[in-house]
Amino acid sequence: MSLLTVRDLRVGIRTAAGVVQAVRGVDFALAAGETLALVGESGCGKSMTALALMGLTPPGATVSGEVTLEGQSLLPLSPARRNALRGARMGLVFQNPMGAFNPTMRVGDQIAEVLRSHRNLSAREAGARAVALLARMQVTRPAERARQYPFEFSGGMLQRAMVAMAVACEPPLLIADEPTTALDVTVQAEVLALLRELVEERRIGLLLITHDFGVVAEIADRVAVMYAGQLVEQGPVQAVFRAPAHPYTAGLQAALPRLEGPRQDTLTTIPGTPPSLLSPPPACGFVDRCPRAMSICAAQAPGWFDAGDAHRSRCWLWHAECPQDGQRGSRPRIGPADSEEVSGE
């Protein structure tokens, strides 16, 4: 059974201009010990999805759908119950650790407080656990660090402390929203390695929200690509990177400069901008920017199509009747792995 299942999650946010349909029917499942990366560009709804799961949507937001954590349905719960779940059953890691800590409390005390409120530990036990947690997060001189205030920590150190706080009560689920975006690349590598270890060691389910495909490749088991409030592709990380099954994913990967291989003359770009979510398009949201757009794409929204083993794409190119280079039913050529063959023709 899955640790976390999300079905038809929808989030609408009331604004002066109307209701922004930030999340438009997102489905996914996450198993214990698995890392799922929810990846997409700014405004695609990935952070709003995370906030909806955490129960921290802004005022004026309406959330519908079904979110089940360990068999318990979350959305009908009262704010107080959801509050109790945070920390105990789901740990949260945010992009900006400075904003997550109380600047006037010692870091060790803040971690201990989480333990005491959820675990009924004595102050002494909780303090000792906090130091042990910091040590586990490879914070040097943990006992000394625990007595320091957040401003005395570097960004990377504070992010480790935040991970320590998030996993203090050993929650089965960890939601990390852009956990390494504010960090330098050397520190990012260390924090990613730490998260990877925690997932393996404690069989935590990790939901990672990021815009960075490099981070996804480093840590994810499965990838869900989000565009204009919907998932457009889901699959195992290897499959998504080797053979992206949606033109959007393929376009993003082609747009990234590479660290290896020959230098490209020009990078592939995706023309245009994402559609406004105030009045989302009724058909495929990517049709205006898609190099492979067909007339059906502008007329009808695609459903999920199988694109391989546990690999699915929301793209008409995978429809059985869609002709592939004159042949019906063969695999469409979308990603960079295929494009070399295409250019060879």
Added chain:
Amino acid sequence: MTAAVDFQPLERAPRAELPSQPAPSLWQAAWRRLKRNPRALMGGWAIILMAAFTVLGPWVWQVDPGAQAPARASLGPQAGYWAQVVTDEAWQPAPLQAPEPLTLVVDEANTARVRLRWTALPAAEGYRLFRHERMPRSATDLGLPLAELSPAETAYEDKLRLRARDYVYTLQAMLPEGGERQVRVQVRPGHAITSYEAKLQGLLAIGEPVAVEQLYLPAHPLGTDHLGRDMLARLMEGARTSLFIGLLAPLLFVGLGSVYGALAALLGGAWDDWMMRFADFIVALPFLLFVILIRIAFGIGPGESGILALVVAMVMLGWPTSARLVRAQVLQLREQGFVEAARLSGAGYGYLVVRHLLPNVSAIILVALSFAVPQAIFTEAFLSFIGMGVTPPTASWGAMANDGMQTLFNHPQQLLLPSLLISITVLAFNALGDALRDELDVRAGERL
């Protein structure tokens, strides 16, 4: 529809890269949003009405706000009316001749006086006279006891707060051994004004014989105050004072603060440090004490009016708030790419301020101003109320509220009316400021 057609590549015209619709400038966009914002509408219209009340009001309602009429003090709303002029000679009533004893007659009935005479009852040991505002319902329900008279007196002149309405006078003749007899008369006094009173109000020339029999007495739509001055005219006069101080002082101190803050941010470094420490020092000064000091320095004694001193005190102590606000904004702007780009192209200080900084802090200054105005109006009202600001005879809402305190229990409208205007104005400016803050947001154009 058939699948074969549907899977044809989509024909698309190449698109020019341009926002589809020309969007309005930030000011235009903000204006459009303001026009749709209920708080802005409410506040804006209330302010426009208040301005019309203040500026146009005295043209329409040409009544001297300083004219006193002691006889007409603390009236409720009144329409205008004609009044008979009565002279003030003493009344020498002749004994009434009538066949029936204890006949009660009304010689004269107007709001200046009601003159009553009756025939003596030989057996009477004395008389009691009562006045009621309606017909008595029982023998003991006689109303206000006016007088207890000796058997020799057979006339009475009632001058006690008469109004133009029905009265029932009851004359009780007290007989030996506790007996009594009553007679009753109902009268409705006509409007009247004594010639003395009329001369006092300037309705008649002093020292000349009274030539007219009737005078028109003005209407008071909102009644009069405790000195008989017209409330409406005084509220308009008070609005001038209150709004003058409430607009002038904020204009001066927000202007001063903006220049000061922008200068501190632009000069930077040690200048910035010292200038802002000085601003902190100003904030630490106790306002009330400072108002008293300035009044003393201006030679204004207790109970005297000091509009200038009030404005000076507000300006001297009010500027740091806007200075801090503008400084923070300019510091932020200084780091923006467009300011650095302009410097790189050779922009001087003046150019930077006029072209890049001012247009981008003007919204914040406007918001600061719209919040400073109600604060200043309130401060003026408060200081006048405690007698440290504007004092009578100059009208201001605060001073009027102070006056109204004296008659609070009998005539609460004298306190409530100026207080209501203070509240409406303060609320209107706050609502407008609130709306401005929301809608003038520099990045508002990026909002969804």
Added chain:
Amino acid sequence: MSEPLLRVDGLSRHFPMAGGAQLRAVEQVSFSLAAGEVVALVGESGSGKSTLARTVLGLYDKTAGRVYYQGERLPGHYRAADFRRQAARMQMVFQDPGGTLNPRLTVGESLAEPLLLSGRRSEVAARVADWLGRVGLDPSAAGRYPHEFSGGQRQRLGIARALIAGPALVVCDEPVSALDVSVQAQIVNLLMRLRADEGVALLLIAHDLALVRHIADRVLVMYRGEIVEEAPVARLFAAPQHPYTALLLASCPSGDPARRLPQPAPVQGLEVGAEGCQFAPRCPRATARCQQRPALSEVGEQGRVACHHPLGEEAPRSAT
């Protein structure tokens, strides 16, 4: 050898801090840049790369050192007139697309500013229209306001403003790091094309090494205000000499889930005083010699490294 376009010699920039201490944001930096060359300045946040670029341009006063433009020494403290003279030589592209254009001015007014301020008042409108076209926007965009444009479009407008006065050098401060991936590629392609068409030299401040590899000819690696390594881009990526450069490269995700980064090994660094190598506390190769600050010295052709124990040819990236 002829005089390079830009030569920076021993440039320092210190900021006073509370308590009278000095923050040495840039310390004794020397490098040069040839006409048409793309030099990248890389390092982590706080390494001083942005301060260095702004000091070179004159936006910050120089604490020490000299900067030469085509052999002409530039002032240590700039007045408006100095900037006006420099407007047609050096310009800058900024990181934040939201702040790069004045929201109260039309796009045309913003683009015309460098021309008008530097006194070239002829054919301003035609040049603005021309440059709008060159960055892929419709000329009628001149009448529009910045908030009507997306982040990527604004960044293109910022590039047009930087280039409109015809500078020989443009400093790009993290020009794409605030943009989405799909938009980044447009900006990178535009910069590359302009470099080819206009022959403009770029000083690119970036933390994204893949981007640097894609654009730059030469790379300067900064650590705590100092240049620790300088090398042609191919050499730097193939065989980094400074342990810090090696660490940076080793920390970059490969973008391939099949080849994930190894667990970073815990490093037993060396505590050094203010006179020592700044990287020693994090350096796996630190020895007692590192108590003395290493000088930036030549390695191979066109390369320089400030390290007592450079890696030599032993650790190409593919081995990690």
